[in-house]
Amino acid sequence: MNCSHTRQILYPQPDRAETAIESVAARAHLRQCAECRDYFRQEAVWSCALREKLGREVAPARLRDGVFAEIQKHRAALPLRHFRAKRLLYAASVLLLLAAALVVPSLYRLPSEQFFQEVCADHAKYLGAESQLRSSDPAQVESWFHDKAAFGVAAPHYQDATLLGSRLCLLKRHKAALIFYRKGGHPISLFQMDSDGINLSALSRSVIDSVPIWHKSINGFSLVAMKRRGVLWVLVSDLSESDLLPLAFAPSHQF
Amino acid sequence: VSRLTIEGPKLLPVIPFPSRSLQAASQERIGGLLVESLDALYSTAQHLTGSPEVAEDLVQETARKALERVASLQHDRNLRAWLFRILLNTIRDLLKRKKLWVESEIELEPEDHHSASRLSFATTVDVRNALSALPTPARAVVLLIDIEEFTIFEAATILGVPPGTISSRLARARSRLRQQLKGYEGRTHGKEGTA
Numbered sequence: 314m315n316c317s318h319t320r321q322i323l324y325p326q327p328d329r330a331e332t333a334i335e336s337v338a339a340r341a342h343l344r345q346c347a348e349c350r351d352y353f354r355q356e357a358v359w360s361c362a363l364r365e366k367l368g369r370e371v372a373p374a375r376l377r378d379g380v381f382a383e384i385q386k387h388r389a390a391l392p393l394r395h396f397r398a399k400r401l402l403y404a405a406s407v408l409l410l411l412a413a414a415l416v417v418p419s420l421y422r423l424p425s426e427q428f429f430q431e432v433c434a435d436h437a438k439y440l441g442a443e444s445q446l447r448s449s450d451p452a453q454v455e456s457w458f459h460d461k462a463a464f465g466v467a468a469p470h471y472q473d474a475t476l477l478g479s480r481l482c483l484l485k486r487h488k489a490a491l492i493f494y495r496k497g498g499h500p501i502s503l504f505q506m507d508s509d510g511i512n513l514s515a516l517s518r519s520v521i522d523s524v525p526i527w528h529k530s531i532n533g534f535s536l537v538a539m540k541r542r543g544v545l546w547v548l549v550s551d552l553s554e555s556d557l558l559p560l561a562f563a564p565s566h567q568f
Numbered sequence: 569v570s571r572l573t574i575e576g577p578k579l580l581p582v583i584p585f586p587s588r589s590l591q592a593a594s595q596e597r598i599g600g601l602l603v604e605s606l607d608a609l610y611s612t613a614q615h616l617t618g619s620p621e622v623a624e625d626l627v628q629e630t631a632r633k634a635l636e637r638v639a640s641l642q643h644d645r646n647l648r649a650w651l652f653r654i655l656l657n658t659i660r661d662l663l664k665r666k667k668l669w670v671e672s673e674i675e676l677e678p679e680d681h682h683s684a685s686r687l688s689f690a691t692t693v694d695v696r697n698a699l700s701a702l703p704t705p706a707r708a709v710v711l712l713i714d715i716e717e718f719t720i721f722e723a724a725t726i727l728g729v730p731p732g733t734i735s736s737r738l739a740r741a742r743s744r745l746r747q748q749l750k751g752y753e754g755r756t757h758g759k760e761g762t763a
Binding site: 321324325356359360363364366367368369370371372373375376377379380381383384387388398 | 592595599602603606607608609610611614615620623624627628631632635636638639690692695696699710713714715717720735738739742745746
């Protein structure tokens with residue numbers, strides 16, 4: 314290491330140089346080189362002489378008073394500022410919670426609402442019981458679905474209701490069995506589908522005789538749903554919910 | 569009808585908020601340091617702006633900013649360097665607006681020798697004049713390192729430039745000061761000689 318490099322590394326004073334620029338070689342050179350030691354000594358003397366010569370200006374009394382006043386002002390305002398900031402933080406947290414409470418459930422419910430609206434739309438679409446199989450024989454309807462649905466389809470017998478036929482339909486990518494009935498001139502659709510992945514959050518849930526029932530009125534139609542062995546049964550009709558509920562509890566629904 | 573139970577979710581992470589006592593302690597420290605460093609801050613501001621009135625305003629503003637930033641202060645910080653950083657940023661903003669802070673480098677002139685004796689012959693006014701003739705960024709480095717005794721690294725942090733730039737600026741500024749004060753040595757010697 315030469316003098317120039319040593320001076321560059323250790324500038325302005327070797328004792329003020331920090332570890333990042335310290336170099337063992339530069340220090341070793343400094344120990345051996347009287348010229349470099351003198352260079353750094355002269356730099357230190359220069360720095361000290363400059364400091365002595367320039368001295369420091371004394372801050373005017375007005376500035377001193379102004380800074381004292383500023384310190385006092387902040388000292389006095391601290392509890393209030395702290396309290397305000399804390400209150401704001403809590404208010405923001407509460408607002409965030411409220412927003413989350415409002416938004417999150419509706420985001421979760423939205424697909425469910427859309428699904429059951431489509432169920433009602435399908436009921437409306439096939440009001441004339443446009444069946445793929447026209448039959449009033451439950452056994453024939455059930456066997457017709459045998460090779461068409463991945464789950465066991467049941468065509469229950471409802472008192473005072475006539476079985477008209479059945480068809481397959483697709484509800485938001487869920488394959489469903491649709492069975493048509495008519496009761497006192499009112500068409501009733503019974504949808505059956507795999508309950509896996511179906512979000513029921515758009516419906517009201519009630520428990521009757523320890524059996525959970527989901528129900529709602531959508532677009533003028535009553536909808537009653539229940540789960541049976543992994544299959545979701547949905548009854549849709551223009552009859553009232555109270556007229557549909559007995560069907561859901563018909564003996565033929567019990568397995 | 570079934571009962572709907574909503575479990576209380578863990579919604580928000582704990583947001584760190586400085587306690588009142590912590591803030592008060594920091595404020596006391598900064599207040600004390602401001603009082604202690606007032607002359608140094610004012611002197612630096614005056615050397616850089618050349619105006620006592622402007623220096624006064626700048627230091628007052630620095631005090632206000634420092635006290636307002638108590639909440640965001642890290643306790644392991646070098647508070648004196650932090651205070652000077654606020655001052656230098658305030659000065660730089662003002663001088664840049666007036667186009668008086670230009671990041672230019674002094675050309676390094678060859679020196680015959682560097683003698684501190686030149687300073688002892690020059691008057692304080694001469695030294696001040698020589699200092700004020702330096703470009704503002706170089707003057708800031710001299711003031712921080714030679715007058716306020718900050719290290720190269722502290723000065724680099726205060727001015728927001730690499731340590732290498734600080735070293736280089738200091739060497740060039742000192743060299744320029746020596747060149748400017750060269751005449752005083754001979755003249756004073758001459759006067760002394762004739763007396």
